[in-house]
């Protein structure tokens with residue numbers, strides 16, 4: 001089921017050409033592994049984030065939303081273990097100055113020995129000993145650049161949630177078990193970013209921290225592990241491209257008692273790779289913040305006359321990777337019956353597609369453009385629409401297929417007689433004739449239907 005390796009390459013080119021994703025600062029030669037989301041990319045990413053927010057926050061009465069700041073008190077990152085422990089082993093080639101992770105499979109021979117060979121310039125014996133490299137970006141708060149003013153760009157949203165645990169619990173009067181969800185930027189100075197938007201230095205996270213009574217943590221961990229897999233399947237990601245990866249004891253992060261990653265098969269050289277992590281973090285984080293801040297972070301269970309530091313089950317998903325998975329999953333090159341030219345199509349659920357409908361006058365005369373423009377303006381009040389009157393109708397369909405638009409509405413000769421239009425379905429290519437004043441409802445029903 002894996003797509004051929006060149007699908008990834010084709011997608012990078014399509015994403016640029018059609019306005020999904022651009023390289024950051026491209027006119028200056030680009031900023032390495034940083035990407036900008038264009039008009040279609042921002043819609044698709046927002047649709048993924050809206051789906052997550054709806055399912056995690058709006059549809060549940062036991063999860064609250066939060067939007068905490070990126071910059072936090074520097075002690076947060078000492079307490080969380082990131083200052084001392086959020087490190088990767090780094091090696092440098094003395095010849096070409098390129099840097100690699102010490103565990104990079106492309107590196108031959110042990111670092112620091114004459115056998116060590118640089119994967120970039122090919123020289124032997126030039127790779128130095130490994131040293132620990134902290135992945136957090138450092139900057140200064142205020143006008144003074146000294147150690148007292150150091151702050152970090154957060155490498156995860158989770159810590160902003162932990163330090164607000166009691167604020168949210170007391171403001172909402174939630175009782176354990178309950179969760180706090182947030183979506184926001186995170187930054188990691190990755191040594192080897194790459195694979196397009198898969199591993200970048202600036203990215204987004206959709207993280208939810210679920211606070212539970214100690215002892216019930218593994219039960220909740222199992223529930224969230226299953227629910228999160230169902231969520232990815234619900235986006236339309238093919239089930240045979242999704243799998244669990246249970247981390248072994250020696251792979252667990254410093255805070256984790258148990259961890260399962262959800263992997264998606266991106267095909268090509270990337271293959272199965274993590275799109276989400278589900279972690280049982282125990283009481284590590286709240287205990288650390290209680291110790292470092294000197295403020296009690298206990299939950300008081302009045303009904304049962306108990307007080308304790310809750311355990312945390314975390315679900316940590318990256319919308320950038322989810323978006324990439326959706327594009328890889330939906331990308332198809334198809335033959336079209338009766339046509340010489342095939343088509344490229346991205347099959348996205350209507351609710352996720354950046355544009356919901358293309359609106360086309362069949363020809364640029366006889367009042368068709370006027371009718372189509374008015375209809376497009378009406379539809380725009382409900383969902384994103386693209387009006388197109390240039391080129392042959394077949395080409396206009398192809399342009400929308402290529403960006404995943406589920407419906408194309410055509411105004412033709414019959415429209416002028418009976419005010420009906422055709423609606424062509426991206427996947428079945430079937431055309432339905434619908435009264436123009438029913439088009440908004442017809443499409444809305446399919447966007448918000450059972451699959452959304």
Ligand code: GAP
Pocket residue numbers: 155156157158188190197198199200201202203204205207274275276277314316317318319320321
């Ligand atoms: N709070 C826990 C945490 O941050 P993680 O497994 O390091 O856990 C969670 O990250 C998710 O964030 C990953 O599954 C991935 O989707 C996304 N992510 C992490 N690093 C990333 C990077 N460098 N580029 C893009 N997404 C990243």
